[in-house]
Amino acid sequence: xxxxxxxxxxxxxxxxxxxxxxxxxxxxxxxxxxxxxxxxxxxxxxxxxxxxxxxxxxxxxxxxxxxxxxxxxxxxxxxxxxxxxxxxxxxxxxxxxxxxxxxxxxxxxxxxxxxxxxxxxxxxxxxxxxxxxxxxxxxxxxxxxxxxxxxxxxxxxxxxxxxxxxxxxxxxxxxxxxx
Numbered sequence: 001x002x003x004x005x006x007x008x009x010x011x012x013x014x015x016x017x018x019x020x021x022x023x024x025x026x027x028x029x030x031x032x033x034x035x036x037x038x039x040x041x042x043x044x045x046x047x048x049x050x051x052x053x054x055x056x057x058x059x060x061x062x063x064x065x066x067x068x069x070x071x072x073x074x075x076x077x078x079x080x081x082x083x084x085x086x087x088x089x090x091x092x093x094x095x096x097x098x099x100x101x102x103x104x105x106x107x108x109x110x111x112x113x114x115x116x117x118x119x120x121x122x123x124x125x126x127x128x129x130x131x132x133x134x135x136x137x138x139x140x141x142x143x144x145x146x147x148x149x150x151x152x153x154x155x156x157x158x159x160x161x162x163x164x165x166x167x168x169x170x171x172x173x174x175x176x177x178x179x
Contacts, residue, residue: 001025002077006124007035007065008135009057009084016042016053018061019134020155021142022069030148032134035064035155038162044169048100056100058084061135062091062121063104063165068155070115078117081124091121103168107161110176 004023009016018035037060045053062082066073082088090096090105112119126132133142143150164176 002079002118002120003069003073005062005065005069005078005080006129006131007058007061007080007082008129008131009035009037009054009059009061010135011051011054011057012136016045016057016060017135017137018057018064019131019136019139019142020061020065021131021134021146021148022065024072030146031151032131032139032142032146032148033151033153033155034134034137034139035061036157037061038157041162041165044166045100048169049098055084055086055090055096055098056104058082058087059090059101059104062087063108064155064157066108066111067157067161070111073117073119074115076117078119080119080121081129082121083124083126083129085123088121088123099172100169102172103165106168106172107165107176 006021009018016037018037020033022031045056062080090101094105094109095102139150167174
């Protein structure tokens with residue numbers, strides 16, 4: 001059985017937030033977590049795309065979840081459900097019109113080379129996305145609603161990964177190795 005991953009992002013009151021809900025078929029456990037969105041990436045996205053940066057936040061949530069669980073997902077089936085079509089398209093295709101989206105899509109592709117999965121990225125409507133609450137810091141409510149475990153440790157990408165996203169956003173021809 002595949003892992004079911006529901007990442008989500010939000011842009012409200014000038015603040016980027018993200019979260020995830022993960023179903024582990026081995027343990028039959030549902031996990032909810034917040035995802036830290038670095039301020040420096042939010043500033044970069046604001047400079048590059050303006051206030052319409054929800055696509056970047058949504059793809060970042062997916063990328064961060066994919067990095068966090070790379071060892072768990074190794075050589076396993078994973079269905080990821082994204083509620084933003086531009087983010088889903090970039091994750092599936094590996095590119096987008098916005099260089100900031102393409103940068104993160106390339107990071108996910110490189111991760112897939114190093115930690116392969118049997119991955120399917122699908123669309124879920126925003127209203128039906130169970131990670132809506134975790135993406136807004138309401139992990140306790142989501143855990144209660146889904147009889148899930150709330151892992152209070154936020155998902156945080158390493159400094160090198162964040163630097164790579166920044167560098168690729170400015171130059172898509174860079175070669176990134178050893179994520």
